[in-house]
Amino acid sequence: MTIKTVGVVGTGTMGSGIAQTCAQNGFSVLLYDINDTIVQKALNGITKRLQILVGKGKITEKEFKESMDRIETCTELSEMKRCDLVIEAVPEKLNLKKEVFRKLDEICSEETILVTNTSSFSVTDIASVTNMPRRVAGLHFFNPAPLMPLVEVVKGIRTSKKIVNTLNQFVLSLRKEPVTCEDTPGFIVNRIARPFYNEALKIAGERLATMEQIDRIMKKAGNFKMGPFELQDLIGIDVNFSTTESVYQGFFGEGRFRPHYLQQRMLQSGKIGRKVGEGYFRYEN
Numbered sequence: 001m002t003i004k005t006v007g008v009v010g011t012g013t014m015g016s017g018i019a020q021t022c023a024q025n026g027f028s029v030l031l032y033d034i035n036d037t038i039v040q041k042a043l044n045g046i047t048k049r050l051q052i053l054v055g056k057g058k059i060t061e062k063e064f065k066e067s068m069d070r071i072e073t074c075t076e077l078s079e080m081k082r083c084d085l086v087i088e089a090v091p092e093k094l095n096l097k098k099e100v101f102r103k104l105d106e107i108c109s110e111e112t113i114l115v116t117n118t119s120s121f122s123v124t125d126i127a128s129v130t131n132m133p134r135r136v137a138g139l140h141f142f143n144p145a146p147l148m149p150l151v152e153v154v155k156g157i158r159t160s161k162k163i164v165n166t167l168n169q170f171v172l173s174l175r176k177e178p179v180t181c182e183d184t185p186g187f188i189v190n191r192i193a194r195p196f197y198n199e200a201l202k203i204a205g206e207r208l209a210t211m212e213q214i215d216r217i218m219k220k221a222g223n224f225k226m227g228p229f230e231l232q233d234l235i236g237i238d239v240n241f242s243t244t245e246s247v248y249q250g251f252f253g254e255g256r257f258r259p260h261y262l263q264q265r266m267l268q269s270g271k272i273g274r275k276v277g278e279g280y281f282r283y284e285n
């Protein structure tokens with residue numbers, strides 16, 4: 001199974017980063033979003049990021065041009081029929097993802113592999129709306145996709161071994177590290193990360209230490225690049241909370257994954273992190 005053309009559905013933070021990564025590694029890319037303005041914004045973002053790499057001497061002008069030439073955009077989902085692999089990166093809403101997969105299943109040929117970049121939903125559940133769940137899997141990239149080396153290859157209950165192998169090879173050809181995981185709540189990384197945030201929230205909630213202190217201790221003593229609170233501010237407290245909720249539900253209410261009220265209060269207040277200038281901390285610029 002040879003992958004030459006990759007379709008990316010949803011050109012936001014993740015979709016545009018994934019498209020850039022594929023183009024830089026020799027794949028033809030077809031970017032789809034719901035309108036021209038959004039698609040154009042994504043293309044401009046990719047152009048800017050690649051130009052920065054040229055400026056830093058990390059890629060040549062020729063590589064920049066070749067990567068850009070490999071990217072096409074569209075606003076008709078039916079164009080995805082040209083792709084060997086389609087990566088879905090629409091917002092984390094289960095019904096929306098299912099709707100996209102139902103359509104892709106009809107549009108694409110039987111040879112096309114369909115994957116979701118979901119952070120927290122069941123791949124098996126998403127695949128269940130298609131007629132060919134064996135060609136559906138998860139490819140969980142991390143943010144920022146062009147820089148983060150790990151990609152989780154998620155095997156749904158019905159995903160075929162052949163598809164999993166092809167996807168592992170595909171990730172290697174992006175010069176990234178694939179890790180195959182079973183379709184369990186939060187897969188590997190988001191599951192392991194839950195106690196990092198939850199325990200920190202409990203400690204702050206019990207007023208045993210301030211958020212600044214917890215972040216500082218985790219960085220100095222734990223050698224983490226970022227503490228749990230500044231990292232939530234970066235990811236978005238809304239995004240982080242919904243992942244926690246989803247993992248908690250996925251494990252049928254297991255206590256150690258229970259979301260914390262402090263995080264919910266932040267969400268209710270609208271202080272959801274850097275993207276709005278304030279989360280647990282304030283960001284002047």
Ligand SMILES: NC(=O)c1ccc[n+]([C@@H]2O[C@H](COP(=O)([O-])OP(=O)(O)OC[C@H]3O[C@@H](n4cnc5c(N)ncnc54)[C@H](O)[C@@H]3O)[C@@H](O)[C@H]2O)c1
Nearest residue numbers: 010011012013014015033089090091092117118119141143
């Ligand atoms: N942001 C992260 O840190 C991160 C990390 C890993 C995985 N993810 C997952 O990646 C997916 C995308 O997240 P994101 O942060 O890039 O979201 P985003 O909001 O930045 O981008 C989503 C894009 O999807 C488009 N869209 C909306 N409805 C659509 C439709 N019907 N068809 C096609 N496109 C549509 C939007 O216009 C937008 O461009 C989610 O499943 C998320 O859980 C996000």
